[in-house]
Amino acid sequence: MSVVVCLDKFRGSATAAQACAWLAAGIRAAGPGVPVVERPLADGGEGTVEALAAAGYSLVRADVMGPVAGMTVSAAIAVRGSRAVVELAQASGLALIPGGAPLTATTYGTGQLVRAALDLGCTQIVLAVGGSATTDGGAGLLTALGASVRDASGAPLPPGGGHLADAASLDLSGLDPRVPSVDVVLASDVDNPLLGPDGAARVFGPQKGAGPAQIERLEAGLARFADLMTARTGKDHTATPGAGAAGGTGFAALAALAARPQQGSAFMLDELDLPGLLRGAALCVVGEGRFDGQSLRGKAPCAAASLASRAHVPVTLVAGEIALPEPDLASLGITAAHSLLDVAETPRAAFERTEALLHAIGERIGSDLTR
Structure with missing residues (x-):
């Protein structure tokens, strides 16, 4: 009777794997002999490739353009068989330019990763598009x-959504x-539209x-x-759910690459074989840095x-901060919850002592299991 531990990242203090x-x-430590299976989670954003690597995918690296022109990053594609998973955040993610570059950020590097996947002979390419720094409608990706x-x-348009108008x-x-x-696959x-x-x-x-003026400029550009894309393809995808993903990258994928949409979290849970791991499990531990209303949106x-609740496996939540009432947690099948903020001396300590606090909470869970 195993314990399945599947946490997403604790932003700023721990990757999902950590x-x-x-x-x-x-x-x-508290429950010697208790089988524990670790499955780092991601939902298509930052950490997707890392999570897939832990589940048996191979990583292929490529040097590509970062979110802004002149910036080069070493990004990884996750490959298994004929499938490649391209994580947009690896090349065009906001984490690469924390200050942001709303008008000039480009998805060109993501397009280079797609081309690298084609060079590998892959016949299915999954575009995992969370965590972007961009609002260029996927124009950079298509240009690459x-x-x-x-x-x-x-003249060729300079990179970034600020020039699309x-x-x-x-x-x-x-x-x-x-x-x-x-x-x-997108x-x-x-599920936001483009405009x-x-x-x-x-x-x-x-x-x-x-800022407000920049948002209006980006809206006009998109x-x-x-308009140009619809005239060129004969199909209007502006209102298609998911077209607004990653600053409009979803729109470019749907309109120009004939991508078919799939829920990112569902794709990841299947690839991580979570349904199989939950068969016969004694407990499933889920969590992330902040568990709030956004968490409920898939x-x-x-x-x-x-998924665990439907499999009749008890669920424990572990998060840096829990900002949902108990009824919402209960609706997900969560029967126990632990917050780092509840056991840390200060909020700052929750960030600085994440490893020790997660270990202590793990000991508490292990002790409960052995009892």
């Missing part, structure tokens, strides 16, 4: 794959000829450092890019809790 390892060590976006003078033409004829024969838990009050610029722009720990 959090799982520290908690599992505490469980093992051979498309061109030009202004009225015929100046776009006069979009040419997709130069797209890598291998793209149509590849199954492209893995995202965001409007629930769209990419207005909802996610502030998180990426955009609208212009969408994030991986919440999805894992629901």
